[in-house]
Amino acid sequence: xxxxxxxxxxxxxxxxxxxxxxxxxxxxxxxxxxxxxxxxxxxxxxxxxxxxxxxxxxxxxxxxxxxxxxxxxxxxxxxxxxxxxxxxxxxxxxxxxxxxxxxxxxxxxxxxxxxxxxxxxxxxxxxxxxxxxxxxxxxxxxxxxxxxxxx
Amino acid sequence: xxxxxxxxxxxxxxxxxxxxxxxxxxxxxxxxxxxxxxxxxxxxxxxxxxxxxxxxxxxxxxxxxxxxxxxxxxxxxxxxxxxxxxxxxxxxxxxxxxxxxxxxxxxxxxxxxxxxxxxxxxxxxxxxxxxxxxxxxxxxxxxxxxxxxxxxxxxxxxxxxxxxxxxxxxxxxxxxxxxxxxxxxxxxxxxxxxxxxxxxxxxxxxxxxxxxxxxxxxxxxxxxxxxxxxxxxxxxxxxxxxxxxxxxxxxxxxxxxxxxx
Numbered sequence: 001x002x003x004x005x006x007x008x009x010x011x012x013x014x015x016x017x018x019x020x021x022x023x024x025x026x027x028x029x030x031x032x033x034x035x036x037x038x039x040x041x042x043x044x045x046x047x048x049x050x051x052x053x054x055x056x057x058x059x060x061x062x063x064x065x066x067x068x069x070x071x072x073x074x075x076x077x078x079x080x081x082x083x084x085x086x087x088x089x090x091x092x093x094x095x096x097x098x099x100x101x102x103x104x105x106x107x108x109x110x111x112x113x114x115x116x117x118x119x120x121x122x123x124x125x126x127x128x129x130x131x132x133x134x135x136x137x138x139x140x141x142x143x144x145x146x147x148x149x150x151x
Numbered sequence: 152x153x154x155x156x157x158x159x160x161x162x163x164x165x166x167x168x169x170x171x172x173x174x175x176x177x178x179x180x181x182x183x184x185x186x187x188x189x190x191x192x193x194x195x196x197x198x199x200x201x202x203x204x205x206x207x208x209x210x211x212x213x214x215x216x217x218x219x220x221x222x223x224x225x226x227x228x229x230x231x232x233x234x235x236x237x238x239x240x241x242x243x244x245x246x247x248x249x250x251x252x253x254x255x256x257x258x259x260x261x262x263x264x265x266x267x268x269x270x271x272x273x274x275x276x277x278x279x280x281x282x283x284x285x286x287x288x289x290x291x292x293x294x295x296x297x298x299x300x301x302x303x304x305x306x307x308x309x310x311x312x313x314x315x316x317x318x319x320x321x322x323x324x325x326x327x328x329x330x331x332x333x334x335x336x337x338x339x340x341x342x343x344x345x346x347x348x349x350x351x352x353x354x355x356x357x358x359x360x361x362x363x364x365x366x367x368x369x370x371x372x373x374x375x376x377x378x379x380x381x382x383x384x385x386x387x388x389x390x391x392x393x394x395x396x397x398x399x400x401x402x403x404x405x406x407x408x409x410x411x412x
Contacts, residue, residue, distance in 0.1 A: 028211065032330050032337045034296055050295040059296040061326030063210055066338040067276030069202055088209075088381065095211030098319055122296075124330070126286055127337055134275060 003121045003140040006042065009147045011105060013112035016149035019105045021117060023060065025094040025143025029075060031135040032064035034122040037099060039108045040115050046122045057104040057117070060097040067135050094143070105147075117145065160395065162402040163357070166240040166251035166350050173237070174253045180234025181258040181346055187233075194266040196226045197348075199382065201340035202267045207382055208339060213315050213374050215322050216359045219352050220391040221380040226349060227399070238399060241357045242350035244328050245302040249290035250347060259346045261285075264335065277338050283345040286333030299331050300324045305358060309365050314372040317362055325355050357401045360394050 021037065038044035041055040050056040068075035077090040109115040121139040128136040169177065184193040199222065200208045209218035227239050242251055253259055261283040272279040288297050304324060311317040328351055329336050335345045342348050363369070376389030394400055 032326070032339075034327075034330065036296060050297075056295070059327075061323050061330060063326040063329055063339055064337075065206075066201075066340045067273070069204055069206075069271040069273060069276045069340060089212075091206055093211075096319075097323065098316075099323075100320070124286075124288070124333065127330075127333055130334075131277065132274065135277070 003138060004045070004118060005140050005142070006116050006118045007145045008114055008116050009145065010114050011109040011111055011147070012149050014151065015111075016106075016151055017102070018100065018150040019102045020098045020146075020148045021057070021101050022146040022148050023097045023099075023119075023142050023144075024146070025141075026062065026097055027094055027139075027141035028062045029065045029092050030067060030139055031123055031128070031131050032066075033062050033139050035060040035062065035097070035140070036120045036122050037101070038118045038120070039101075039104065041118055042116060044118050044120060046120055048120075052104075052107070055104075055108055057101045057108070058099040060099050062095075062097075064135075065092060067132070094141075098148075119145075161236075161238040161399045163238045163353055163399055164240050164402060166242050166253050167246075167248075169240055169253055174259075176234055176237045177240065177253070178258040180230050180237045181262075183233035184229060185258060185262060191229050191232065193262060196229060197262070197343040198266050200343035200348075201338075202271055204271060206340065208343075210322065210339070213318050213372055214378070214380075214388070216318050216355070217371065217374065217388045217391050218380050220356050220359070220394075220397075221383040221386040223349065223352055223356055224386070224391070224397050225383050239349055239353045241353035241401065242347065243354060244299045244331075244351070245305045247291055247299045247301065249299075250285070250287060250332070251350070254347050254350065262344050262346055264341050264344045267341075277340055280335065280341065283336075283341070284334040285336065285345065285347070288331040288333065296327070297331075300327055308358065309362050311362075312366055312369065314369055314374075318372075321355065321358055321362075325351070356394075360401055363392075 036059045037057040038048065039055040039057045044054060048054050075092055077093050119140060123136050181193065188194065209215055223239060230237055230239065263282055264280045292301065308317060308320050311320060329342060332347060336342050336348060371388060371392065374388050376387065378388045380386045380388065391397065
């Protein structure tokens, strides 16, 4: 069971000592999943070997909310927070993830070059089979991906 | 030196370093908590993390580490009430040896998933389960993201100097281990019903403690120290920054002696 997205980014022309792929606005309302990352591999899938030759760059892991246990509207985060609302934030506000990819980026992408990152949402098949279909399909929703480098 | 404080401090030990007597005592304490149906019991404390509603756990924010330290502290207090001298052991999954033998049988191998109203299994969320189950991934090195995090990954984590950076990366390893265990541990709403949850989180808390030792004064970034850690009414962020201030510490091993004369 896997969904996939791809994004194009640009490597910095200058040297860097650390590079992070930052994923913003990541949905975590459904099943837990691994976000598996491949650089410059547009055809990578959940069965692609996670090695250097295939451009594997690392993974992030989403510990999922497991679907909605409440009534209608229970799992919909408010669009904005009222003044004087001192309650904890809604559980399903999207999260950010960061994967440190320094070595992989330096090895796979020339300075100043465009490159792609393919993100594959992976749920182990046995686990996916134990869950309702709505929890393991259409998993991968995120707002933005940044490459952040440090000198 | 405050001899009384030193005497009451507890060491959380590696799950693989427990003596047979300590494993037996831990199982007895878990068994006593499992038998309690009130707010001292296992069902109540496991349910705070996820179901029954409200889901109180904190993930995806820098409060992840302080909140879970408070959670383990409260659970351990009730474990001590039930078992006398038993502290929560930690599971060093970075050895990649898999689930500790102590958690393979008896009261530590699994538990009922109970106390959740049927209405909270809506058909749109995780299915109802009577009992915890596991479906662990491969053990040993070389399995990449399908395996467990390595000791090298933990070493790299401990080098990070910014709290929020460290917390974000540690939480991701934590998530990976939840998914490696599989089954109940894979989903937030019922993960804490697996007794292994508590050993896994003691490991996470231990890594934070080791990071604090390696980076004295690093603190907790922008987190306000007076922020309450609900639903644990006596603890704030500031009050959980020191494990020794909470009466425990982590030890790979301990050796004690009394001077003669």
